[in-house]
Amino acid sequence: xxxxxxxxxxxxxxxxxxxxxxxARRNPLVISRWVLRWVVVGTVCGLFAGLYWNILELLLHxxxxxxxxxxxxxxxxxxxxxxxxxxxxxxxGEIAVIVDNIHFRGGRLDAGKNPSxxxxxxxxxxxxxxxxxxxxxxQVTGSFGTWVGDRLRLQGEDLRSMSLAAMAAGFxxxxxxxxxxxxxxxxxxxxxxxxxxxxxxxxxxxxxCASYLVFAFITRLGIAPTWHFPQYTLDNIDDFAxxxxxxxxxxxAAWIFMAIFRGCHRLLAMLPGPIYIRTTIAGLGLxxxxxxxxxxRYFGHEELESVLSSNFPAVFLLVLALGKMxxxxxxxxxxxxxxxxxxxxxxxxxxxxxxxxLIPGLNPALAMICxxxxxxAAVTRTPISTTLLLSxxxxxxxxxxxxxxxxxGFFLAPKAPLxxxxxxxQQSLEEILE
Numbered sequence: 001x002x003x004x005x006x007x008x009x010x011x012x013x014x015x016x017x018x019x020x021x022x023x024a025r026r027n028p029l030v031i032s033r034w035v036l037r038w039v040v041v042g043t044v045c046g047l048f049a050g051l052y053w054n055i056l057e058l059l060l061h062x063x064x065x066x067x068x069x070x071x072x073x074x075x076x077x078x079x080x081x082x083x084x085x086x087x088x089x090x091x092x093g094e095i096a097v098i099v100d101n102i103h104f105r106g107g108r109l110d111a112g113k114n115p116s117x118x119x120x121x122x123x124x125x126x127x128x129x130x131x132x133x134x135x136x137x138x139q140v141t142g143s144f145g146t147w148v149g150d151r152l153r154l155q156g157e158d159l160r161s162m163s164l165a166a167m168a169a170g171f172x173x174x175x176x177x178x179x180x181x182x183x184x185x186x187x188x189x190x191x192x193x194x195x196x197x198x199x200x201x202x203x204x205x206x207x208x209c210a211s212y213l214v215f216a217f218i219t220r221l222g223i224a225p226t227w228h229f230p231q232y233t234l235d236n237i238d239d240f241a242x243x244x245x246x247x248x249x250x251x252x253a254a255w256i257f258m259a260i261f262r263g264c265h266r267l268l269a270m271l272p273g274p275i276y277i278r279t280t281i282a283g284l285g286l287x288x289x290x291x292x293x294x295x296x297r298y299f300g301h302e303e304l305e306s307v308l309s310s311n312f313p314a315v316f317l318l319v320l321a322l323g324k325m326x327x328x329x330x331x332x333x334x335x336x337x338x339x340x341x342x343x344x345x346x347x348x349x350x351x352x353x354x355x356x357x358l359i360p361g362l363n364p365a366l367a368m369i370c371x372x373x374x375x376x377a378a379v380t381r382t383p384i385s386t387t388l389l390l391s392x393x394x395x396x397x398x399x400x401x402x403x404x405x406x407x408x409g410f411f412l413a414p415k416a417p418l419x420x421x422x423x424x425x426q427q428s429l430e431e432i433l434e
Contacts, residue, residue, distance in 0.1 A: 034203075035206055037148070037152070037162075038165055038202075038203045038206040038207045038210070039206060039207070039210045040148075040210075041144070041145055041148055041162065041165055041166050041169060041207050041210075042165070042166075042169040042206065042207030042208060042209065042210030042211040042214075043210045043211070043214050044144060045141040045144060045145075045166055045169035045170050045173065045207065045211045046169065046173050046210060046211035046212065046213065046214025046215045046218075047214055047218070048137075048140065048141060048144070048170075049137055049141070049169075049170060049173030049174065049211065049214075049215050050173070050214065050215050050217075050218030050219055051218075052118070052122075052133065052136070052137065052140075053133070053173075053174075053215075053218075053219055053221070054218070054219070055122060056122055056125060056126060056133060059122060059123075059126035060125075060126050060298075062126075063078075063126050063127055063128065064128075064298075067294065068291060069291060071128070071287035071290050071291055071297075072284065072287045072288065072291065073287075074127065074287065075127055075128060075283040075284065075286050075287035075290070076280050076281075076283040076284045076287065077283070078123055078124070078126075078127030078128075078129075078283055079127075079276075079279040079280040079281070079282050079283025079284070079286075079334070079335075079336070080276055080279065080280045080283070081123050082120045082123050082124055082276075082279045082283075082335065082336055082337070083274070083275045083276025083277070083278065083279035083280060083335060084276050085116055085119045085120045085123070086116055086120055086275050086276070086279070086335065087274055087275050087276050089115055089116035089119070090112070090113060090116050091113075091116070091275070092113040092114075092116040092117035092120060092121075092136075092139065092337060093113060093117075093139070094135070094332070094337075098138065098139060098142065098167075099188065099189055099419060102160065102163065102164070102189055106155075106156065106159060106160060107146070107149075107159050107160025107161070107162075107163040107164065108146050108159065108163070109139065109142040109143040109145070109146045109163055110143060110146075111143040111144070111146065111147055113139070113143070114139070114140050114143055117136050117139050117140060117337060118136060118140060120336075120337040121133065121135070121136035121337040121338055124331070124336040124337045124338050125298075125299060125338050127283070128286065128287075128290060128297035128298050129286060129298075129299075129327075129331040129336040129338055130286070130296060130297075130298070130299060130300075130324060130327035130328040130330075130331045130340070130343045131299055131328070131331045131332060131336060131337065131338020131339055131340055131343065132174070132299035132300075132301070132338055132339045132340070132341060132342040132343065133174055133299075133338065133339070134170075134171055134174050134175070134338075134339035134341055134342070135337065135338055135339035136337060136338065136339075137170035137171065137173060137174055138167045138170045138171050138185075138339075140170065141166045141167060141169055141170030141211075142163050142164075142166050142167035142170065143163075143166075144166050145162045145163040145164070145165055145166025145167065146159065146162070146163045146166075148162055148166070149162040149163065157199055157200075160200065161199055161200035161203050161204075162203065164185050164186065164200040164203070164204055165185075165200060165203035165204045165206070165207040165208075166207060167185045167204075168181050168182045168184070168185035168186075168204035168205075168207055168208045168211075169181070169204075169207040169208050169210065169211035170211070171184055171185060171208075172208035172209075172211050172212050172215075173211045173212065173214075173215035173222075174215075175222070175389050175392070175393065176212060176215075176216065176221065176222020176223070176226070176392060176393075177212075177222075177388055177389050177391075177392035177393070178205060178208035178209045178211075178212045179205065179208070179388050180385050180387075180388030180389040180391075180392060181204075181208045181211075181212075181385075181389075182201060182204035182205045182207075182208045183201075183382075183384050183385035183388060184382055184385035184389070185200075185204050186200060186201060186204065187381070187382040187383075187384055187385045188380060188381070188382055188385075188419075225392070225393060225394055225395035226301070226393045226394070227304055227305055227308060227393060227394055228305070228308065229308060229365040229368065229369065229394050229395070229396065230308075230363070230364055230365045231365070232363055232365040232366055232396065232398070233398070234398035234400070234401065239363075239366060239401055240400075240401060240404055242362065242363075242366060242367075242370075242401075243366065243370045243401035243402070243404040243405045243408075244404055244405070244408055246352060246355070246366070246367055246370035246371045246374060246405050247370060247373075247374040247404060247405035247406070247407070247408025247409050247412070248374075248408060248412065249351065249352075249355060249371055249374070250348055250351070250352075250370065250371040250372070250373065250374020250375040250377075250378065250405060250408075250409045251374055251375070251378045251408060251409045251412035251413060253321070253347065253348065253351050253371070253374075253375045254374070254375045254378030254379050254409060254413060254414075255378075255414060256322075256325065257325045257328070257329070257344075257347070257375070257379065258379065258414060258418050260325050260326055260329050261325075261328070261329040261332070261333065261418060263329075264326070264329040264330055264333045264334075265329075265333040268281070268282065268330075268333050268334055268335075269333075275335050278334055278335050279334055279335040279336060281334070282330050282331065282333075282334020282335060282336060283334075283336075285330045285334070286327055286330055286331060286334075286336075289323055289326060289327050289330075290327075292323075293319070293320055293323040293324075295307070295320055295324075296320065296323045296324050296326075296327040297327075299338065299342050299343050299346075300324075300342045300343050300345065300346030301342055303346060304342075304345065304346045304349055307320075307346070307349055307350055307353060308349070308353075308368075312353075313357070314353075314354040314355075314357040314358050315354075317350045317351070317353055317354035317357070318350070318351065318354050320350050321347045321350040321351045321354070324343060324346055324347045324350065325347060327343070328340050328343045328344070328347075340379075341376060341380065341389075344372075344375050344376045344379055344380075345372045345376060345390070345393075347375060348368070348371040348372030348373070348374065348375040348376065349368045349369075349371070349372050351371050351375075352364070352367040352368035352369070352370065352371030352372065353367065353368050355367050355371070356368070365394075365396070366401060369390055369394055369396050369401075369402055369405075370401055370402060370404075370405035371405070372390060373386050373387060373390050373402045373405045373406040373409065374405045374406060374408055374409030375409060376406075376409070377405075377406040377407070377409040377410045377413070378409035378410060378412065378413035378414075379413070379418050380418075380419070381410060381413065381417055381419075383403070383406035383407050383409070383410040384403075384406070386402075386406045387399055387402045387403045387406045390402050
C-alpha cells in the first residue's frame with residue numbers, strides 16, 4: 001500500500017466535482033470560500049514569480065556581457081558560488097524530490113529549502129547554465145501552498161491539492177498557459193499517465209489563471225506567443241503521418257539525451273569532496289562548450305528565436321543539438337539548479353529544423369514543433385501538458401499534430417524514466433494491483 005494513502009472516510013473538505021457543485025447548490029458560500037483560497041494562492045505565486053523574473057533579468061543583463069574565453073573563468077566562479085550556497089544552506093533537491101514529497105509525504109513541500117533553491121537557481125540561470133526557472137518556481141510556490149494548507153489546518157487530499165495548485169501557479173507564470181500549467185502539475189507525477197490526483201485539477205486551474213494574470217501584468221510576458229514560428233496551416237492529412245515521423249525522431253533524440261545525461265551523472269558522481277567541487281568543474285565544462293557553441297549557454301528562451309531567424313546549415317544545427325544535450329546534462333548532474341523543459345524545446349527545434357533542411361518540401365514549423373513536443377514528452381512523461389504548452393508558446397493553432405507527436409514520444413520513451421521517482425510511483429501502484 002502507498003504510504004500516506006488517502007483517508008476515504010474523511011469527506012469533510014473534499015472537492016470532487018460532483019460533491020463540490022452539489023454542495024454549492026445548497027450553500028453557495030462553500031464553493032466561494034474554496035475558490036477565493038485558490039485565487040489568493042495563485043495571486044501570491046504570481047507576485048513571487050514576477051519578482052523572481054525581474055531579479056533574474058537584472059542578473060542576466062550583467063552576466064551576459066561575458067563571452068568567449070572569459071567564460072572559462074566566469075562560469076567556474078559561478079559554479080563555486082552555487083556549490084557554496086548549497087553547502088551552507090542545504091541541498092534544495094530536484095524535481096524528483098518534489099514528486100516523492102507529493103506521493104509519500106502527503107503533498108507536503110519543505111519551505112526550509114527555499115533560500116538555497118532561490119539563490120542557487122538565480123546564479124545558475126543568470127550565469128548561463130542550460131536550465132530554466134520552472135523548477136525553482138514550482139518548488140517555492142508549491143511549498144507556499146503547503147504553508148497555506150497548514151494555516152488552514154488542511155489534511156490529506158486537501159493539503160496535497162493546495163500544494164499542487166500552488167505548483168501549477170508557479171509553472172503557469174513562466175509559460176503563460178494556465179491549462180497547460182495545471183495539467184503539468186498533475187501529469188509530471190506519474191510514469192504511465194495515471195492521473196491519481198484529479199481532485200486537484202480545478203484548484204490548479206483556478207490558481208493558474210490568477211497567477212497568469214498577475215505575472216503578465218508585472219512582466220508583460222505570456223500574452224503574445226513566446227516564439228515566432230513560420231506560418232502553418234493544416235490542410236493535408238499527410239501532415240499527421242509527418243507528425244508521427246517527427247515524433248519518432250524526437251523519441252530517438254530523447255534516448256540519446258538520456259544516455260548522455262546518465263553518462264554525465266556517473267562521471268560527475270565520481271568526483272570526491274564537497275558539492276562545490278562538482279559545481280565548479282561543471283561550470284568549467286559549461287563554459288568550454290559555450291566558447292565553441294555560444295547558443296548552448298542559457299536555457300533557450302531567447303536563443304531559440306535565433307535558431308528560427310538564422311539560416312544555419314543542417315550539420316551545425318545537429319551539432320548544436322548535441323552540444324545542448326551535453327550542456328543540460330552537465331548543468332543538472334553538476335549540481336546547478338533549474339529545469340530542463342525549455343532547453344529540451346530548444347534541442348527539439350534544432351533537430352526539427354535540421355530535418356526540414358535535409359528533406360526539402362517539409363514545413364519547418366511542423367518539423368520543429370513536433371520534434372520539440374516528442375523529445376519533451378519522452379523525457380518528462382507529460383504528453384498532454386506538452387501539447388497545451390507548445391500550442392500556446394508557438395501560437396500553433398492546429399494542435400492535433402503536436403498531440404500526435406507528443407503521444408509518439410511518450411509511448412516510445414525508455415521504460416526507465418529520467419525522473420526516477422516517477423518509476424517508483426508506478427512500481428508501488430503495480431504492487432497494489434497485484
